[in-house]
Amino acid sequence: MSVLASPRDAMPRRAGSPRGIRHGEALAGWLFTLPVLLILGVFLLVPVLMALWVSFSDWSGRGSPLSSGVGFVGLDNYAAVTTGGGLAERDFGIAMRNNAWYVLLVVPLQTGLALFLAVLVNRAVLRGRGVFRTAFYFPSVTSSVAITVLWLFLFSTSGVVNAILARVGIAGPNWFNDPSGVLHNLLGALGVRSGPEALTQHGFLGVSWWDWLAGPSVAMSAFVVMAIFTTSGTFMLLFIAGLQNIGPDIDEAAMMDGANAWQRFWRITLPQLRPTLFTVLTLGLIGCWQVFDQIYTGTQGGPGKTTLTPAYLSYRSAFLSQDWGQGAAIAFILFVIIVLLTILQRWILRERPDVRRRPRRGPRKLTGGNGPGVVEAGAGGPAGGPASEPSAKEDAR
């Protein structure tokens, strides 16, 4: 949420010459910010630089990475995971595949659900709002470890989800032990069991195109549901805040003009929510590429590596396989992906000039012939009061 605290508002420059009474200010300024600078410098800036070096080195995890025995290997580590042709490349490809599907499903679904919840909660009368907001937001404050443990139970073979599915006559899968891809399963149901040669013979990052198109595994799907469950509440709060910043007058004017709730949502509300939508999509995208806790707690990448993610692979390569250079290289590739996607998204959403975004204030243009109420609303005044009366009378008749 704090990311919202916009960096845009620049430092307020105070006019006037420094008074004598403020003489110690410069020193105090540095002293006050020193702890933050020191800790962030030592545990954030230095580490990043050090890891950057490790990603270009052959450090094996013994001794200091800065000692003389450690050699510079150039882009070898990056090459090993992207073009090496070996297991490292294949693992990285699989992890990218898994995470790409995860992002593709989670980001739109969590954004859509969060918006849906926000609109519903915002429609409720004030007292109900608090209760529902609490219910939807609560999963977001609990630890990802606790939720994962709960999920392992809910989606276990004889767990709650399968028990509920069984009641409606569906034999649920063995969720967290099922490595089969969802799309492959769908195709399999249609009788397609192996891909065309064009897809199976060629590939990217050591994974054939056919396998890229496998879809998320059944195990990963359970994590997708979990991500939507835990994050929709947070984003719902952002959307509610956005909705409350929108004045009711345009919406009411459109209502007077006979636009139904569906049209009003798409044409009036959603365009005004654009800034919030951008924030939610960006935060969702950044978060989705960092899946780690759930995998560490739940599946450690299994079954069949189908829940492996780049973040977890980076950890595993370094801490478990002692391939520190490759682990660091994966981390930096991930970093670049996240930064690029953020920039891309910013660019896409800013594509249209601001002028067109400005809500049209002329309900007259939308439709005509609804009586004097239209003019009132069009004037942009507090249309709620006088304008809503005629319609209420009309309905009462």
Next chain:
Amino acid sequence: MNRTARRLPRRTLAWQVALYGLLILLALVYVYPFLVQLATSLKTEADAAADPVSLVPNPLTWAAYGRLFLRSDFPVWFANSAVVTVLVTTGRVFFDSLAGYALARLRFRGRGVVYAALVAVMAVPTVVLLIPKFLVINQLGIYDSYAGMVLPLLVDAAGVFIMKNFFESIPASVEEQARIDGAGTFRIFWSVVLPMARPALVTIVILSFQGSWNELSHFIVAAQSPELTTLTKGVASLASGQLSQGSQYPIKLAAAAIMTIPVAVVFFVFQRRIMNTSEGAVKE
């Protein structure tokens, strides 16, 4: 605003009923998993496997909790999490507000650079820092110690921003008065400004508490010995079955439930403020 149900026509009333029906249904879907968690933690293992959907333990047993607290490392994990959370929260409240105040109020050369650096820092994804953090913690010789677990978490850029924004929103006149009376900068900060900043400080407390209590990845790379295991790490190891043979769901879910309680308490106590953080931490 004027959406009270009283004066609405019948068609709208039907919509209202549908709206509340849908909201209640969705709320149940969101709450039900936590009820399952509580109920299962009080079940026997056989009951948990036989009837996972039921919210009524039959028979009801506290065995899982007894096992956790009396015959496992769980109390150690809990204590470690508590210690780390208290230290981190205290540190963040103090250092974040100190730096936030400097960035909002004090004029010094380099303030713009500091601000820009903080913005840049916030953009670095935490997962990327796993290996780097370990390298530095190891290099500094504080691996596998409380220092390594606490120090790197002691400040956060986001908290500095919240405090900075808050301090910019309050009038400077009170400080000017104190300054004319001869109070030093730290004195003004400590006894004049900080007491006024309570709403923002509460926000920092909530975010830090939640953040450090739920933190997992940092503790994975900062320590390894069993005495320094936190709840998140311990419960994660439980999940992969290190304590027990078989599924042992009641024990795992009891651990998860206990782990959720402190955050839930903070959540319900400060609920209104948490909900409002997205609208800005500013209260006049």
